Amino acid sequence: MKLKNIKLTIIGFGEIGRGFARVLLEKKRFIEREYEVDLKVVAVCEIGGSIIDEDGIDLEKALKLAENKELRKHENWTSMKALDVIKKVKSDTVLELTPSDIKSGQPGLKHIKESLMKGMHVVTSNKAPLALKFSELQKIANSNKVKLEYEATVGGALPIINLRKHALQINKIESIHGILNGTSNYVLTKMAEEGVTMDVALKEAQEIGIAEADPGYDIKGIDTGAKVAILANSLMDMNVSFNDIEITGIKDITPEAIELAKKHNCVIKLIGDVNRLEVSPRLIPINHPLNVSGAMNAIMINADIAKNITIVGHGAGGIETASSLLSDILDIIS
Amino acid sequence: MKVDMKLQLRDVPGSLLRALEPVSVHGGNIVSVLHSREDGGRVSVQISFKIKDQSSLDLIKRELRKQNIRLSEILLEGKRYYSKKTLSFILIGHVIDTDIRGTIDKINDVGLVSDIDVIMPSPEKRSSVMMNIDIDNRKIKKLNRLINEICKEKKFLVIRSLEG
Numbered sequence: 001m002k003l004k005n006i007k008l009t010i011i012g013f014g015e016i017g018r019g020f021a022r023v024l025l026e027k028k029r030f031i032e033r034e035y036e037v038d039l040k041v042v043a044v045c046e047i048g049g050s051i052i053d054e055d056g057i058d059l060e061k062a063l064k065l066a067e068n069k070e071l072r073k074h075e076n077w078t079s080m081k082a083l084d085v086i087k088k089v090k091s092d093t094v095l096e097l098t099p100s101d102i103k104s105g106q107p108g109l110k111h112i113k114e115s116l117m118k119g120m121h122v123v124t125s126n127k128a129p130l131a132l133k134f135s136e137l138q139k140i141a142n143s144n145k146v147k148l149e150y151e152a153t154v155g156g157a158l159p160i161i162n163l164r165k166h167a168l169q170i171n172k173i174e175s176i177h178g179i180l181n182g183t184s185n186y187v188l189t190k191m192a193e194e195g196v197t198m199d200v201a202l203k204e205a206q207e208i209g210i211a212e213a214d215p216g217y218d219i220k221g222i223d224t225g226a227k228v229a230i231l232a233n234s235l236m237d238m239n240v241s242f243n244d245i246e247i248t249g250i251k252d253i254t255p256e257a258i259e260l261a262k263k264h265n266c267v268i269k270l271i272g273d274v275n276r277l278e279v280s281p282r283l284i285p286i287n288h289p290l291n292v293s294g295a296m297n298a299i300m301i302n303a304d305i306a307k308n309i310t311i312v313g314h315g316a317g318g319i320e321t322a323s324s325l326l327s328d329i330l331d332i333i334s
Numbered sequence: 335m336k337v338d339m340k341l342q343l344r345d346v347p348g349s350l351l352r353a354l355e356p357v358s359v360h361g362g363n364i365v366s367v368l369h370s371r372e373d374g375g376r377v378s379v380q381i382s383f384k385i386k387d388q389s390s391l392d393l394i395k396r397e398l399r400k401q402n403i404r405l406s407e408i409l410l411e412g413k414r415y416y417s418k419k420t421l422s423f424i425l426i427g428h429v430i431d432t433d434i435r436g437t438i439d440k441i442n443d444v445g446l447v448s449d450i451d452v453i454m455p456s457p458e459k460r461s462s463v464m465m466n467i468d469i470d471n472r473k474i475k476k477l478n479r480l481i482n483e484i485c486k487e488k489k490f491l492v493i494r495s496l497e498g
Contacts, residue, residue: 177496252426253426253491254426254455254460254462256453256454256455257493260451260453260463260464261464261493266422271496280493280494281491282493282495282496282498283495283496283498284495290496
């Protein structure tokens, strides 16, 4: 069987980038058999430099070095920055997996723009560029006849964008409500189930690796807001930016409010309400499909023909998110 | 005139009888009564009855509202006559010390605060107040605007129900 070579550039080799590399190794044979392609990673870019090998990087070796923070010891390590790699190394698809900066969208924004303008498809998990410049980036992709895919930006492994694209084509989406941030959901669940304060719940979330050292993005609702902006553009054809989203986080929720909700058979959840372009804590009946526990994410769509559909799953994690990234890559290939 | 009325009652002895009384007092001839228990200590009741005219229906409604009985829907000759929702809100802040009576009165101008539950950990700490508000479906936006105004003025955090 003759395999078609597909060259990939990975920008950002943190949790998501490494998760993707691991899953790519695990599913290599499956992808070759089912899609008749050989997915070759020709560049891995990190802060300070990149590994480049046009014949394909040995990912197992790169992973081992990255785990020990010794990526620069790789024999193909160069000091070339990601933007230069995009300009000089030709690949079919660029995976933009750097962390989000919602104020500027950088460095992801320039990476995505440059890749599209160079005629390469982009698959990204980086919310900020899309939340800020959705329509501009789509226009650049269209005018360069390449694709910009972003399933991994919302809900990690949840196939929400592709669900709309491949299974709900004829539907008009009338409303979308979602629990789109695992950390805030974990904290609210702990407060409700164990009666602990927010500080205690947050510390626990940090200890088990769910929350970042600075969980402000999650608790203030910013992360959810970025996802609402992406869903509004992609699923409801609104032309909006992150700055149009009204955001109230969960930091001022008292244990007493949680107790009151519980007494009345409800829970409090941080909800992204796409119709209203709003993120806010909301009261939900305990038997509602959006009442999911722990760090889980859930998205409920109301469509004119299919009516209510709710999907629940892991909204974060390197391995889980790789499911969405690979789905986008294979979608482009097919 | 045929009336189908949906009510929400508390699941306590005598509540069904109290709800039926205004119907018969104002000349309603009860045809059927269906009731089912729901979560949260509530009973959903559907009463079908016949009345002489619309003013009798208005008297029945007024009497039921006086008793704080929630009317969720009325069909008059099969057509929707009056439809209402009960929305829940939690207000967090110094809700008691910032004239809770005034807050309720303002809300009652638009809807009806039919239930209230308060947890106040100590006078200097923020209290959490849950309110159920009966509201005509057509006035939900107005109620939301009003609650936003109250929250801005009194520095409350509001937690709305999903449908609110």
